[in-house]
Amino acid sequence: MDGIDLDLMRKKLASELTEKRYVHSLNVADTAVEMARRYGADEEKIYLAGLLHDCGKSYKGNAAREFVKKIGYQPDGIELLQPGLLHGVIGEYLARHEYGVADPEILSAIRWHTTGRAGMSVLEKIIYIADYIEPGRNFEGIEAMREEAFRDLDRCIVLCAGSTIRYVLENGYLLHPKTVETRNHSLLALKALNIS
Numbered sequence: 775m776d777g778i779d780l781d782l783m784r785k786k787l788a789s790e791l792t793e794k795r796y797v798h799s800l801n802v803a804d805t806a807v808e809m810a811r812r813y814g815a816d817e818e819k820i821y822l823a824g825l826l827h828d829c830g831k832s833y834k835g836n837a838a839r840e841f842v843k844k845i846g847y848q849p850d851g852i853e854l855l856q857p858g859l860l861h862g863v864i865g866e867y868l869a870r871h872e873y874g875v876a877d878p879e880i881l882s883a884i885r886w887h888t889t890g891r892a893g894m895s896v897l898e899k900i901i902y903i904a905d906y907i908e909p910g911r912n913f914e915g916i917e918a919m920r921e922e923a924f925r926d927l928d929r930c931i932v933l934c935a936g937s938t939i940r941y942v943l944e945n946g947y948l949l950h951p952k953t954v955e956t957r958n959h960s961l962l963a964l965k966a967l968n969i970s
């Protein structure tokens with residue numbers, strides 16, 4: 775991709791994330807590229823989006839709140855109380871201004887990878903899913919997710935969002951409505967609802 779030096783980008787990312795988070799980022803990028811092959815998506819774009827999806831992750835708590843204030847983003851009440859949710863917004867900004875990414879599809883995938891949103895593009899869906907299933911992850915239900923990731927994106931998203939919702943409930947956190955919208959949208963796309 776024009777003007778993008780991947781080695782330089784990886785070096786910068788490695789200097790800004792913990793080792794564990796950096797390895798996770800490489801894994802997400804590689805997993806996302808495998809999925810891109812399966813779904814005929816742009817492998818270069820997907821790699822970049824996967825690599826950078828957590829580039830805003832080092833801003834936590836008040837640092838995250840102050841960062842988004844500075845860039846003019848108005849957090850909702852849940853984001854203010856759980857500022858970890860802001861790392862997609864921060865990541866989008868950093869990707870654009872510090873890593874030189876201009877492609878709106880890549881920026882949007884970074885922006886929305888945490889909660890998802892209704893009506894994601896294929897690229898956004900792949901990043902959202904690869905974040906769950908990369909080889910460093912291990913939790914109950916992941917094998918079904920890994921299989922579905924290469925079979926049907928919407929079915930897989932229903933599994934991923936469901937897993938997040940269960941995690942949020944079990945830990946007593948606030949559930950972000952975007953996570954619910956993500957699940958509902960993919961479920962409706964399956965036309966598998968049995969409502970009478």
Ligand SMILES: [Fe+2]
Binds near residue numbers: 827828861887888
């Ligand atoms: Fe993330």
Ligand SMILES: [Fe+2]
Binds near residue numbers: 798802827
């Ligand atoms: Fe991640």
